[in-house]
Amino acid sequence: MYPALPFGPLTIPTGPLVILLALTIGLEVAGRFGRRLHLSIDDVWNTGLIWVFVSLIVARLWNVIQFWSVYIAEPWLIISLRPSGFVWSGGLPVGLLLAYAYLWRRAIDPLPMTVALAGGGIVTTAIIMAGTFLTGSLIGIPTDLPWALAYYGVLRHPIAFYYAFGFSLIAMAGWYTVSKLSLGRVLLLWLLEIGLLLLLVGAYTEDSATLASLRTSQLLGLLAALVACLGLAQRTPMQADPIPIEV
Numbered sequence: 001m002y003p004a005l006p007f008g009p010l011t012i013p014t015g016p017l018v019i020l021l022a023l024t025i026g027l028e029v030a031g032r033f034g035r036r037l038h039l040s041i042d043d044v045w046n047t048g049l050i051w052v053f054v055s056l057i058v059a060r061l062w063n064v065i066q067f068w069s070v071y072i073a074e075p076w077l078i079i080s081l082r083p084s085g086f087v088w089s090g091g092l093p094v095g096l097l098l099a100y101a102y103l104w105r106r107a108i109d110p111l112p113m114t115v116a117l118a119g120g121g122i123v124t125t126a127i128i129m130a131g132t133f134l135t136g137s138l139i140g141i142p143t144d145l146p147w148a149l150a151y152y153g154v155l156r157h158p159i160a161f162y163y164a165f166g167f168s169l170i171a172m173a174g175w176y177t178v179s180k181l182s183l184g185r186v187l188l189l190w191l192l193e194i195g196l197l198l199l200l201v202g203a204y205t206e207d208s209a210t211l212a213s214l215r216t217s218q219l220l221g222l223l224a225a226l227v228a229c230l231g232l233a234q235r236t237p238m239q240a241d242p243i244p245i246e247v
Contacts, residue, residue: 018131022124023052029171030120036178037112044116047108051099051117059091115183118190119174126167133160140204157204166197188231195224 027048034044063086064071103110132138140157148155170193178186198221205215214222 014131014135015137018134019128022127022131025127026120026124028120029123030116033119033175033178034113034116037116037183039108039112039116043106043108044113044120047099047102047113048117048120050102051095053095054098055088055091055095056086057091058094059086059088062087062090111183115178115186118187119171119178122167122171122174122190122194126164126171129160129164129167133158133164138163139206141206143204156206159201159204162201162204163197166201167194170194170197185232188228191224192228192232195221195226195228197221199225 027045030048031041031044035041066087100110103113129138136151138160139151140159140162142154143157144155145157147158149158150156170190173193174186174190177189181189198217200221202215202217202221205217
C-alpha cells in the first residue's frame with residue numbers, strides 16, 4: 001500500500017494528491033465533452049469550479065459550526081483538511097445551487113452542461129478509486145481468486161480496482177454514445193451502468209452495512225438501476241434527434 005508518496009525531502013499523502021489530480025483531469029474531460037456539445041470550455045470550467053469550491057467551503061464550515069466547541073478550543077484544526085472534517089450533505093446542494101445560478105445568469109442550457117460535468121465526474125471517480133486502490137483504504141472480502149491482493153496480511157478482492165476499471169469503461173462508452181443518442185438517454189444509461197456497477201462490486205465490500213441481505217452500496221445501485229430502467233422505458237424512438245456534436 002502507498003498511503004504517502006516521497007518527493008525528495010517531502011512526503012505527500014497519496015489521498016489529497018490523487019483527489020487534486022482527479023478534479024483537474026475530470027474538469028478537463030468535462031470541458032472536452034462540453035466542446036462536443038457546443039459549450040464554451042470556460043463556462044464548463046467555471047461551472048465545475050463553482051460547484052467544487054463552494055461545496056468544499058460550505059461543507060467545511062458546516063462541520064466547524066457543528067463542532068464549534070472543539071474548534072474554539074483548538075482553532076488550528078479549522079484548516080486541517082481531514083476527509084471526516086466535511087459535511088457533504090450540506091455542502092454539495094449549496095454548491096449545486098450556485099452552479100445552477102451561474103448557468104441561469106449566463107443563459108446556458110443546463111442539460112448539455114449536466115452531461116459534460118457528469119462525464120468529467122465519472123472520470124474523476126475512476127481516478128479517485130485508483131488512488132484508493134493505492135492507499136488500501138477500501139478493501140474487499142477475503143478470497144482465494146488468482147487476482148486477489150494482500151491487504152493487511154489477508155488476500156482480498158481489490159474492489160477499488162474493480163470500481164476504477166468499471167468507471168473508466170463507463171466514461172469511455174459515454175464518449176462514443178454521446179454523439180449517437182439524445183442527451184437525456186445518455187444520462188439514463190450512465191445512471192444504469194453506475195447502478196449495476198455498485199450492485200455488482202458492492203457485494204464484495206468488507207464491513208459494509210446491510211439491509212435485506214444487501215449492502216448499502218448495493219441498495220443504492222439497485223435503486224439507481226431501477227430509476228434508469230423506468231426512464232429508458234418511457235423514452236420512445238419518436239424523440240427529437242440528438243443535437244449535432246462538434247468533433
